[in-house]
Amino acid sequence: MILDSKIPSGPLEKKWEKHIMDGKLVNPANKRKYDVIIVGSGLAGASAAATLGELGYNVKCFTFHDSPRRAHSIAAQGGINAAKNYQNDGDSVYRLFYDTIKGGDFRSREANVYRLAQVSANIIDQCVAQGVPFAREYGGLLSNRSFGGAQVSRTFYARGQTGQQLLLGAYSALSRQIGLGNVTMYNNSEMLEVVTIDGHARGIITRNVNTGKIERHSAHTVVLGTGGYGNVFYLSTNALNSNVTAAWRAHRKGAAFANPCYTQIHPTCIPVSGDYQSKLTLMSESLRNDGRIWAPKKKGDKRPAHEIPEDERDYYLERKYPSFGNLAPRDISSRAAKEACDDGRGVGDTGLGVYLDFRDAIQRLGESAIRERYGNLFDIYHEITNESAYKQPMRIYPAVHYTMGGLWVDYNLMSSIPGMFVMGEANFSDHGANRLGASALMQGLADGYYVLPYTLPHYLANVPREAAPSTDHPEFVKAEEEVNARTKKLIDNNGKQTVRSFHKRLGKIMWDKCGMARNKSGLQEAITEIQGLKEEYWQDVRVPGTAASLNQSLEIAGRVGDFIELGETMCRDALSREESCGGHFREEHQTDDGEALRDDEKFHHVAAWEYKGENEAPERHVEPLIYESVKLATRSYK
Amino acid sequence: MKVTLRVWRQENETAQGRFEEYEADNLNPNMSFLEMLDVVNEKLTGDGKDPIAVAHDCREGICGTCSSMINGEPHGPENGVTTCQTYMRSFNDGDVITVEPFRAEAFPVLKDLITDRKAFDKIMQAGGFITARTGSCQDANALPIGKEVADLAMDAAACVGCGACVAACKNSSAMLFVSAKAGQLNLLPQGQPEKDTRVLNMVAAMDEAGFGNCTNQYECSAACPKEISEEFISKLNRDYLIASVRSSVKAKPTTMK
Ligand SMILES: Cc1cc2nc3c(=O)[nH]c(=O)nc-3n(C[C@H](O)[C@H](O)[C@H](O)COP(=O)(O)OP(=O)(O)OC[C@H]3O[C@@H](n4cnc5c(N)ncnc54)[C@H](O)[C@@H]3O)c2cc1C
Ligand code: FES
DSSP: OOOOOOOOOSOGGGHHHHHHHHSOOOOHHHHTTOEEEEEOOSHHHHHHHHHHHHHTOEEEEEOSSSSGGGSGGGGOOSOEEOOOOTTOSSOOHHHHHHHHHHHTTTOSOHHHHHHHHHHHHHHHHHHHHHTOOOOBOTTSSBOOBOOTTOSSOOEEOSTTOHHHHHHHHHHHHHHHHHHTTSEEEETTEEEEEEEEETTEEEEEEEEETTTOOEEEEEOSEEEEOOOOOGGGGSSSSSOTTOOSHHHHHHHHTTOOEEOTTOEEEEEEEOOOOOTTOOOOOBOOGGGGGTOEEEEESSTTOOSOGGGSOGGGEEOHHHHHOTTTGGGOOHHHHHHHHHHHHHTTOOOSTTSOOEEEEOHHHHHHHOHHHHHHHHHHHHHHHHHHHSOOTTTSOEEEEEEEEEEOOEEOOOTTSBOSSTTEEEOGGGBOOSOTTSOOTTOHHHHHHIIIIIIHHHHHHHHHTTSOSSOOOOTTSHHHHHHHHHHHHHHHHHHHTOOSEEHHHHHHHHHHHHHHHSSSSBOHHHHHHHHHHHHHHHHHHHHHEEOOSOSSSOOHHHHHHHHHHHHHHHHHHHHHHHHHOOSOBTTBOBTTSBOTTSOBOOOHHHHOEEEEEEOOSTTSOOEEEEEEOOOSSOOOOOOOOO | OOEEEEEEEOSSTTSOOEEEEEEEOSOOTTSBHHHHHHHHHHHHHHTTOOOOOOOOSSSSSSSOOOOEEETTEETOSSTTOOGGGOBGGGSOTTOEEEEEEOOBTTBOEEETTEEOOHHHHHHHHHHOSOOOOTTOOOOGGGSOOOHHHHHHHHHHHTOOOOOHHHHHOTTOOOHHHHHHHHHHHHHSGGGSTTHHHHHHHHHHHHHHTTOOOOOSOOHHHHHOTTOOOTHHHHHHHHHHHHHHHHHTSOOOOOOOO
16 A cells, blocks of 8 residues: 655645646536535535535535534534734744644644645634634624643634534535535435445445435545544543544545544543443633643642642642643643542542632632633533532543544545545544644634645546446445445344443443553553454344334444444554654653653654454554654653 | 433334333432433343434534423423433432423424424525635634624524424424524624525525414523523514515616626
8 A cells, every 4th residue: 555645845835835736627517517425514524515515516415413513513612723813922824833733743744734724714714704703802803712732822712612603604604505406415324335436436325324224325536524533432522423434434445544543632521420421521621721720739638629728739730831831732731630640649539630720810800701701611510510610620630532543645635545535533634643722623624615625626637527336336236235234233133232331341441551641561452352342242232123213222333343443453553653642652652751752763654554354454554754844853841 | 319201202203102111220410311311221222122212412512412301391400401411410319200302393203202303404504604605705804893793693603403492382483593593694794795585585494394483482592502592583573574675675687798
């Protein structure tokens, strides 16, 4: 497998412009002749579907949700970055680029990240034009806040519901195109297989989750914007139905999976409270603009927070990283919280928690100012814990949040299956080994509004303008048979254990052995355990109900089956990356003061895994990262 | 704690539904209502029975998927929260809790507690947008918008599209939903050019989807998990009236020469 990143030549600042100019166009009359399948209606999928529909392509958009508006993007809270420099605080395209590449611990592609920073400003213009009600100052101009890993205020937000507002903006643009007949929307349709003909992606097989009906859809190209795979850990901040199936099915058909072990553990989430817990809730990073993180200095200090005097509190981020303080990046902040708890200084019943304290901010700004900024987050916290963060500090603990890894794509967002493109969280491209806050929304919308609409024609222009392949083509028949066989196996299995119980067990293996800290023997154990789990799963899982009806157990069963396979590949990736970088922390590779220790000599590359068959070990391929502009440096936030 | 559930079970859209009773035992008051249903469903699955189908996804009150009538109230006893944000501590040990889907002619039941709410999408497609071609927009700060207006638009935009307003209304009217979206866009300067057509088209789509008339009882607003104000309905009525009057006078169609 050859991983050609197709990064254009020329100076960094000119690459994208040059690439657009060098590429081919599809003339307006011919666009209608191309059928484009887009799977996913989150920020990436909806923005791409709306834009391509508007350009005149014949778009078919799929989501397993009952409406495009329900995609997981809706849950993003804190904000979206853009290099607008509206605060006059020294921001620029280059600075956003540099912060992002440094935040990613120098494990992302220069050219991709630079392009992301370049188009970031357009996104804000676009969203405002759509009516997205971003927060504003009294003078009517847009307001900004700061996010981790940056020393400028470049984050735009809509209360604590930025993802909701951005998604509703994209959804409204998409709705308009649906109304105009440019996009055909397939709700409740879960993609279960990709169809390749002569090596090119030419269609998908879907299951209607309301009726169980299996359908074949053909097109000239297939685009995935199917989100991240954080739910491989069972507990995460992702919506419960987020899953890896679309990406994994594509992987099994030849799409390389890049850097699967790069997962983001977010430092500020509400701690686990009991075994019944079904998901973890994020407390947005924006809270770190005003909240101060601390743990007691004394081990096992069980006093309530207000009884712990100032000099017995360890504001550990401010102490360890004075220049970024509470706005240190996520991977670093999470590890510092774990360190405090491992040291016996955690708070709350379980001892797995630290404080996020607003006392000083409330004294300085007043409660109403804090309510105005974060009211809905404080409400969510109250609903879940029954505690008021205006009166006592929040208890927080790291939780799985985002996956930087994903399907490998080149500069055009094309995967290693020709004709299949991947956008948003589902691809691996822009965040390296750690994503900075407020940059996933930016990437999803950049991919959908501004990148894919320019790169897709380069591919389509070479595809004959004849009708998309017939769905009677043998490859469609074969793919549908695969889907049916898998479903039948699950339904007829008649085992004893529920799908959820397997998912929980997988999650525990992943969290314990491939979570915030990883080591060689733990990862080796995890691989063996997951292989055992997989065998047991296919022997003993119980899926009630029938295939030809609404069957939620069946939906989850298919997804968990794929998560198990992904989990193994993640552990293999973590095992073979013998260094620490960003969210990937190998205990064997750390500095004296416990910071991640990279090995640029051996690992300044993307690792992309090729599927080799059922129960075969996947093959690791390497795309070297070539830096023309940035000098590799040890990441320091001190 | 322990509760008895009376749950609406219905195999599919055309099947006859009925209530069935289940005991849910060993509950923790800090469990969410959906986590309680998870426990019941795990047990049903273990016993070889069909688990209760229930709509959910984000489980943090933002996606608008969850949609259960709990003891006759959309999203249950607490104000300003969704089903997924309802916790068992809102109930008493030994309670009997009745759980049903959101009911309305425009929201057919698909299975158990899951309804089909695509009618909302149809309304959005008719006019719930501002036309803004990708890439053709001016600088975001070129159009200052007063904070009060922006905040009010955000209040309206907080709608999660769950349908509680429809379920709460004795006429199954979707006026709060429509007024929230139209209100958000109509308040903003960007939304002015399409204001009239937006209102007329969205209301027409609402009527066509089979939602009832609004008789100003405002049960909708009381049931709304985002506490969207009924004032947006008054605003929609005003905008609608103006749009109807204005739509009777039209510019001459231009012909291409
Ligand atoms: C709680 C939370 C808060 C966050 N806050 C922020 C923030 O403040 N700023 C920020 O930048 N980022 C934030 N993020 C990250 C960000 O929200 C996501 O990375 C981003 O929204 C992903 O968008 P997407 O379009 O790639 O995927 P998604 O929004 O996950 O959409 C995936 C789509 O694909 C569809 N789909 C998936 N599989 C299939 C299939 N097999 N068949 C059919 N359809 C399928 C789904 O139905 C859905 O429509 C947050 C994430 C979480 C969990
Ligand atoms: S599950 Fe998303 S709002 Fe309740």
